[in-house]
Amino acid sequence: MGPATTRGLTRGVADYPAAAVDRLRGVDADERGLRVPLFGEPNEVAAIAADGAARAVGDVLGREPGTAPARSLVTLQRHDVRQAVQELSCPTLFVAGEHDAVAPPASVVAASDGVRNASLVRVPASHYGALDGEELDRTLRYELAFLDAEL
Numbered sequence: 001m002g003p004a005t006t007r008g009l010t011r012g013v014a015d016y017p018a019a020a021v022d023r024l025r026g027v028d029a030d031e032r033g034l035r036v037p038l039f040g041e042p043n044e045v046a047a048i049a050a051d052g053a054a055r056a057v058g059d060v061l062g063r064e065p066g067t068a069p070a071r072s073l074v075t076l077q078r079h080d081v082r083q084a085v086q087e088l089s090c091p092t093l094f095v096a097g098e099h100d101a102v103a104p105p106a107s108v109v110a111a112s113d114g115v116r117n118a119s120l121v122r123v124p125a126s127h128y129g130a131l132d133g134e135e136l137d138r139t140l141r142y143e144l145a146f147l148d149a150e151l
Contacts, residue, residue: 007045011036012077015070034070042101047072050102056128082111091117093146095130095139102127119146 011034019033039054040046046054047068057065092115096108105122112118121142125135 003043011045011070012073013071019069019071032069035067036070036073038065038068045073047076048102050127052126053102053128056131060131082114085111086114088115089117091119091146091150093143094118094120095142096120096122097125097127097130098122099125099129100127121146 015034022032023029037044037046037054038048039057040049041054042049042051054065092112094108094112094115096105097103098105100108109120112120123130123135123139123142125139129135130139
């Protein structure tokens with residue numbers, strides 16, 4: 001666990017009482033407690049910290065991505081989708097970005113191995129690189145072909 005993760009978890013734990021006090025004060029739910037950016041660089045405190053994440057998402061949205069409650073960092077740290085993925089029974093497409101640091105290709109391949117009716121494609125993209133340009137077009141073609149085959 002790196003320093004940014006430790007700082008984020010500390011801020012997340014501190015957010016629980018801060019949000020509770022704000023709730024008692026009548027502060028709107030969207031404004032309660034401590035906030036962190038949704039996206040940031042690996043050395044920054046953010047809900048999702050990855051190389052180029054904030055820039056890529058901002059480019060797609062045309063604005064800053066926004067913030068999330070700091071306490072969500074605690075939940076994200078404990079989040080494990082393996083059980084839910086194993087329970088999938090419908091046709092499922094897994095897209096593994098060859099340069100993805102957020103969801104490394106090996107973890108996507110491992111997740112797909114445990115799913116009945118799973119299809120797996122690899123794209124030469126980072127996690128957020130597939131949101132724009134040629135990488136987006138390529139990814140969409142795979143997704144549309146999957147939907148055409150399954151629907």
